[in-house]
Amino acid sequence: MIEVKNLVKKYGNHLAVDHLSFQIEAGKIYGFLGPNGAGKSTTMNIMTGYLGATEGEVLIDGHDILKEPEEAKRHIGYLPEQPPLYMDMTVREYLEFAAELKGIGKAKRAEEITEIEKMVRISDVEKRLIKNLSKGYRQRVGLAQAVLGFPEIIILDEPTVGLDPKQIIEIRELIRKLAKKHTVILSSHILAEVREVCDYILIISKGRLVASDTPENLEKMLDDHTTVVIEAQSSPSEMRLILKNIPGIESVETEDAGDYVTWARIREKKGEDVRERIFRAFASAQTPLRTLKTEGTSLEDVFMQLTQTDTLPEAFAEKIQREEAE
Ligand code: ADP
Ligand code: MG
Numbered sequence: 520m521i522e523v524k525n526l527v528k529k530y531g532n533h534l535a536v537d538h539l540s541f542q543i544e545a546g547k548i549y550g551f552l553g554p555n556g557a558g559k560s561t562t563m564n565i566m567t568g569y570l571g572a573t574e575g576e577v578l579i580d581g582h583d584i585l586k587e588p589e590e591a592k593r594h595i596g597y598l599p600e601q602p603p604l605y606m607d608m609t610v611r612e613y614l615e616f617a618a619e620l621k622g623i624g625k626a627k628r629a630e631e632i633t634e635i636e637k638m639v640r641i642s643d644v645e646k647r648l649i650k651n652l653s654k655g656y657r658q659r660v661g662l663a664q665a666v667l668g669f670p671e672i673i674i675l676d677e678p679t680v681g682l683d684p685k686q687i688i689e690i691r692e693l694i695r696k697l698a699k700k701h702t703v704i705l706s707s708h709i710l711a712e713v714r715e716v717c718d719y720i721l722i723i724s725k726g727r728l729v730a731s732d733t734p735e736n737l738e739k740m741l742d743d744h745t746t747v748v749i750e751a752q753s754s755p756s757e758m759r760l761i762l763k764n765i766p767g768i769e770s771v772e773t774e775d776a777g778d779y780v781t782w783a784r785i786r787e788k789k790g791e792d793v794r795e796r797i798f799r800a801f802a803s804a805q806t807p808l809r810t811l812k813t814e815g816t817s818l819e820d821v822f823m824q825l826t827q828t829d830t831l832p833e834a835f836a837e838k839i840q841r842e843e844a845e
Contacts, residue, residue, distance in 0.1 A: 520545045520702060521566065521672065526575035528561050528726075535561045537726035538575070545671070548698045550717030551706035554826050558726040559706040560600050563676050566704075567597040579672070596670040596701075600677055602661030606650035610641055610660050613649060617664045631667065639663045639693055655686035662693060666701075673697055675705040679712060691716055710822045724826040737821050747785040747794055750810035751801060755781045761804045767791035780809075 521543035528536035536558045551559045564570035566577050568584045577584040582591040618628045636642045639659045679687045707713050714734045722730040755773040758781045762771050769786045787793050801808040
């Protein structure tokens with residue numbers, strides 16, 4: 520449905536989008552996840568034809584967004600980071616105006632606007648000036664504008680930014696409702712939001728795609744090694760001695776916490792569970808074990824690892840290489 524191929528955007532010498540390629544299929548909610556400055560808005564602006572690319576192409580249902588903008592844009596509704604609202608218009612006037620711009624025939628306009636106003640729950644404010652609306656209402660007007668014409672694809676750039684928790688929940692519900700009939704792409708720098716709403720996540724960092732998969736698979740990819748964290752009343756060398764003979768341990772890092780207390784992070788070999796062995800080994804050495812817990816990998820960890828370090832975790836680097844080779 521959307522194909523993005525080798526997209527590059529340079530601002531002067533600054534590479535904001537760095538050879539980005541991905542595909543969007545119909546019927547899902549996609550999340551662009553990345554820290555501020557990752558290149559999400561730039562990418563969305565290029566995908567929707569608001570901005571030209573330095574290199575690469577974007578095809579919307581087979582139509583190049585630059586070469587056949589009208590044909591391509593017909594499939595897309597867009598809510599940019601700064602919604603293009605006219606503060607001195609009433610909600611209804613603004614939507615009439617936006618419908619006209621989108622080429623929605625006069626006959627259909629009124630009925631369609633009424634339907635969308637109902638859907639995003641702004642019917643009761645349709646006669647009010649946009650400048651007098653709360654941020655939450657304004658965002659819903661922006662959303663209504665994106666939905667006008669019922670395009671197949673709806674692209675929303677940080678749709679919940681600056682909203683209060685109640686408004687965020689309302690916008691998320693609306694997005695889920697929209698996704699029943701439309702393909703939705705939204706961006707966010709908040710992991711929890713993307714995990715909550717999206718079926719598929721594209722993680723973007725420094726203009727590059729560093730991972731793309733379902734939230735479940737992203738979590739699994741780093742999950743095959745579990746780390747066991749222990750704390751015991753011993754010196755680091757005594758602890759290492761006890762751990763040395765336990766099968767299933769790949770590596771151990773110890774940290775002397777002083778007062779004859781040592782912490783260790785124990786990486787298990789794939790598929791092993793060494794917790795009981797550790798417990799028994801410390802018991803038979805008569806060394807008091809004060810803490811024993813596992814550290815799973817959460818999507819939060821994946822996100823942090825992918826976007827805050829320069830080196831990719833092995834699993835991702837391998838996956839990306841495989842995909843590039845295909
Ligand atoms: P995001 O939406 O992920 O926060 P952006 O796409 O807005 O990221 O920005 C990506 C990078 O490009 C940032 O480093 C930003 O400073 C830079 N950038 C964005 N727009 C411009 C512009 N008009 N001129 C110069 N640099 C820009
Ligand atoms: Mg942005």
